[in-house]
Amino acid sequence: MEFGTIITTILMLTVQEGSILLFATLGEIFTERSGILNLGLEGMMIIGALTSFTIVYTTGNYLLAVLLAITASLMLSLVHAFASISLRVNQTVSGLAITILGLGLSSFLGRPLALSRARVEPIPAIPIPILKDIPIVGSAFFNQNIIVYLSYILAFLVWFILFKTNFGLNVRSVGENPSMADSLGINVFAIRYISTAVGGALCGLSGALLILGYYPSWYDGITLGRGWIAVALVIFSSWNPLYAIAGAYFFGMMGTLNSTFQSIGFYAIPADFFRMLPYTLTILVLTIFSYTKSKKKFGVPAALGQPYSRES
Amino acid sequence: MFGLNRVRFIARDKLSKKRSVGISLLSLLLAFLTSGVMFLFTNVDPVQAYVNLFGAFSNYALLSEAIVRAIPIMFVALGLTIAYKANFISIGGEGQIYVGGIIMTGLVIWQLDSNLIPQAVFIPIAIIMVFFGTGLWGVIPAILKAKVGVNEVLTTLMMNYVAQIFSNFLVIGPWKDPEGHGFPLSKEFPAYARLGLIPGTTINVGILLGVFAALLCYVILSKTKFGFEVKVVGGSYQAARYAGISYTKVVCLGMLMSAGFAGLAGMNILSGVTGKLRPDFSPGYGYTAIIVAWLCNLNPIISIFGSIFFGGLLVGGEVLQASMNISVGVTNVFQALMLIFTLSGEFFKRYKIVWRSD
Numbered sequence: 001m002e003f004g005t006i007i008t009t010i011l012m013l014t015v016q017e018g019s020i021l022l023f024a025t026l027g028e029i030f031t032e033r034s035g036i037l038n039l040g041l042e043g044m045m046i047i048g049a050l051t052s053f054t055i056v057y058t059t060g061n062y063l064l065a066v067l068l069a070i071t072a073s074l075m076l077s078l079v080h081a082f083a084s085i086s087l088r089v090n091q092t093v094s095g096l097a098i099t100i101l102g103l104g105l106s107s108f109l110g111r112p113l114a115l116s117r118a119r120v121e122p123i124p125a126i127p128i129p130i131l132k133d134i135p136i137v138g139s140a141f142f143n144q145n146i147i148v149y150l151s152y153i154l155a156f157l158v159w160f161i162l163f164k165t166n167f168g169l170n171v172r173s174v175g176e177n178p179s180m181a182d183s184l185g186i187n188v189f190a191i192r193y194i195s196t197a198v199g200g201a202l203c204g205l206s207g208a209l210l211i212l213g214y215y216p217s218w219y220d221g222i223t224l225g226r227g228w229i230a231v232a233l234v235i236f237s238s239w240n241p242l243y244a245i246a247g248a249y250f251f252g253m254m255g256t257l258n259s260t261f262q263s264i265g266f267y268a269i270p271a272d273f274f275r276m277l278p279y280t281l282t283i284l285v286l287t288i289f290s291y292t293k294s295k296k297k298f299g300v301p302a303a304l305g306q307p308y309s310r311e312s
Numbered sequence: 313m314f315g316l317n318r319v320r321f322i323a324r325d326k327l328s329k330k331r332s333v334g335i336s337l338l339s340l341l342l343a344f345l346t347s348g349v350m351f352l353f354t355n356v357d358p359v360q361a362y363v364n365l366f367g368a369f370s371n372y373a374l375l376s377e378a379i380v381r382a383i384p385i386m387f388v389a390l391g392l393t394i395a396y397k398a399n400f401i402s403i404g405g406e407g408q409i410y411v412g413g414i415i416m417t418g419l420v421i422w423q424l425d426s427n428l429i430p431q432a433v434f435i436p437i438a439i440i441m442v443f444f445g446t447g448l449w450g451v452i453p454a455i456l457k458a459k460v461g462v463n464e465v466l467t468t469l470m471m472n473y474v475a476q477i478f479s480n481f482l483v484i485g486p487w488k489d490p491e492g493h494g495f496p497l498s499k500e501f502p503a504y505a506r507l508g509l510i511p512g513t514t515i516n517v518g519i520l521l522g523v524f525a526a527l528l529c530y531v532i533l534s535k536t537k538f539g540f541e542v543k544v545v546g547g548s549y550q551a552a553r554y555a556g557i558s559y560t561k562v563v564c565l566g567m568l569m570s571a572g573f574a575g576l577a578g579m580n581i582l583s584g585v586t587g588k589l590r591p592d593f594s595p596g597y598g599y600t601a602i603i604v605a606w607l608c609n610l611n612p613i614i615s616i617f618g619s620i621f622f623g624g625l626l627v628g629g630e631v632l633q634a635s636m637n638i639s640v641g642v643t644n645v646f647q648a649l650m651l652i653f654t655l656s657g658e659f660f661k662r663y664k665i666v667w668r669s670d
Binding site for chain 1: 321350354401403456460461462463465466467469470471473474477478480481485599602603606637638639640641642643644645646647648649651652655656658659
C-alpha cells in the first residue's frame with residue numbers, strides 16, 4: 001500500500017474512534033465543571049448505543065435513533081443527578097452503580113439482538129466538497145458522517161459556553177465554590193442538574209456514533225471501556241474542552257492501532273498487546289499528568305465530588 | 313419547580329434501630345418493584361422471574377452451587393472492604409482475580425515440569441504465593457495514588473482490562489495445553505493442586521478459608537492498630553497526617569491485603585471449580601463484590617452472608633437465562649438497583665422530610 005494511503009487510513013480510523021471518545025469526554029467535562037463526578041459514562045454510553053441500534057434496526061430512522069439514544073442516556077444521568085445532588089449519595093459509588101446498571105440493562109435488553117446477529121447499515125458519510133480533496137488529511141477529516149462533523153463543532157461550542165458565557169461562568173463557580181455561588185443567587189442545584197444532564201446527553205451521542213458510525217452489529221459490552229477512557233481523558237485535558245480534542249484523537253489512534261496494523265498486513269506484534277495498549281497507556285499518561293501537576297492542581301474544580309447542602 | 317421548594321430536609325437527631333431496618337427493607341422493596349416494572353415492559357412475567365431468580369434458596373443443589381459462587385465473591389468483597397475503609401475506592405477486584413489465576417496456573421505448570429514443591433504442601437505454598445503476588449499487583453495503584461496522586465478508580469479499572477486480556481492471551485497462546493486438541497485451556501491441574509470438596513456437596517473447602525478470611529478481616533479492622541489507622545486514613549487524610557499516620561504505608565499495606573484476598577478468589581475458581589485456566593474465567597465476580605461490600609456496610613461478617621445471597625442471585629440469573637431465555641445481565645440490573653436504592657435510603661436515615669404548609 002502506498003505510504004500516503006496508509007497515513008490516511010490511520011487518520012480516518014483515528015478520527016472515527018476519537019470522535020466517539022470526544023463526545024463523552026466533553027459531556028463529562030461539563031458535568032465535572034459543575035462539581036459533579038459521574039463515573040457512569042460506560043453505562044450511559046452503552047445504553048445510548050443499544051437504543052440507537054434498536055431504533056435503527058426497527059425503524060431505519062437515523063435521526064430518531066440519535067435523539068432517543070440521547071434521551072435514554074440523559075435519563076440515566078438524571079438518576080445519578082438525583083442520587084448525588086438531591087440525596088447527597090457518594091458520587092463515586094453512585095456512578096459505579098449507574099455503570100453496572102447500564103451494562104446489565106444493555107445485556108438484558110440487547111440479548112435478542114445479540115442472538116439474532118442483527119446488523120444495521122452505518123450512517124452514510126457526507127464528503128465535504130473542496131475540503132475533502134486536501135491531500136492526506138482531507139478524506140480522513142472531511143469524508144465522515146454528520147455526527148463526526150458535529151463533534152468538531154461541539155468541542156468549540158462547549159468551550160465557548162463554559163468560558164465565554166454567563167451560564168458557563170455559573171457552572172464553573174458552582175463547581176469551585178457552591179456556597180459562594182449560592183449566596184450570589186445562583187441556583188446550585190439547578191445548574192448541577194443541567195450539567196449532569198448535558199453530560200448524559202453527550203454520552204448518549206457517543207454511544208449512537210459507536211453504533212451508527214462503525215460497529216453496526218450488537219454484542220454484549222460493546223463499549224469496551226471507552227466510557228472509562230473518557231473519564232481519564234477529562235483529567236488529561238485539564239477539564240478544558242479544547243485540550244480534549246487532542247486527547248481524544250490520541251487515544252482514538254491507540255485504540256485503532258490493532259486494526260490499522262492488520263489493514264497494512266503487519267502481524268509481528270500479538271493483537272492482544274494492542275488490545276491492552278489503551279488501558280496501559282491511560283495509566284501511564286495519568287501518572288505522568290498527575291506527577292507534573294501534583295504541585296498545582298490545574299483545572300480540577302475545587303468542589304468536585306462534594307455534595308452541597310445549605311445547612312453545612 | 314415541582315413544588316420542591318416546599319420540601320425541607322431536617323437532620324435526624326438519632327435513628328431508632330427499627331426505623332433504620334425499615335428504611336433498608338423499603339429500599340430493597342423499591343429495587344424489586346423497579347425491576348418488576350422492567351420485567352413487565354419486556355413481557356416477562358415478574359412473579360415467574362423472581363421465583364427463578366430466588367430459586368437458588370429453595371433447592372439444595374442450587375444452594376450448594378450458590379455457595380460455590382459465593383466463595384470468590386466473598387474473598388474479593390473482604391479485600392474491597394479493607395480498601396474502602398481506607399477510602400481507597402478500588403474497583404480492581406476483577407483484574408486481581410485474573411492475576412491470582414495467572415499466578416496459580418504459572419505455579420502449577422512450573423511444578424508439573426520441575427516437581428520441586430512437596431505435593432502435600434503445594435496448596436498452602438500456592439496460597440501464600442498467590443496472596444502476595446496478587447498483593448504486589450494491588451500495591452501499584454496504591455503507590456501511584458499515595459506518591460503521585462493518581463486517581464485509583466481509573467488505575468484499578470484499567471488494570472482489570474490489562475489482567476483479563478493478558479490471562480486470555482496466556483491461555484490461548486503460550487499456556488495452552490499442547491495435548492488439548494487446540495482448545496484454549498491450560499493443562500489440567502493435578503489432584504494435589506485442587507481443593508477438596510466438602511463431603512456430600514459440590515462446595516469446595518475454599519468456603520472454610522473464606523469464612524476464616526472474613527473473621528481475620530474483622531479482627532484486623534476492629535482489633536488491631538493497623539485497623540485503627542485504616543479508619544483514621546479513611547475518615548480524613550488531614551487527621552491521619554496530624555496523628556502521624558503514614559498514608560502511604562496504610563494504603564499500600566491495605567491494598568496488599570485487598571488484592572491478596574482477591575487473588576485467592578481467582579485461585580479458588582481454578583483450584584476449586586474449573587481445574588484449569590480458561591479464557592474469561594470470572595463472570596464479573598469482581599464487580600459483584602463491589603456491590604456486596606457496600607451493601608454489607610463494609611462489615612466483613614455480614615459480607616459472608618451477602619456473598620451467599622449474591623451467589624444465589626447469580627445462580628438464579630442463570631436459571632432465568634436457561635428457563636425463560638433472559639440474559640444473565642438481569643442480575644446486574646437487579647444488583648445495581650439494590651445499590652442505588654440502598655444508598656439513597658441512607659439519606660432518609662440521616663434526614664427526615666418536612667413539607668412546609670405555607
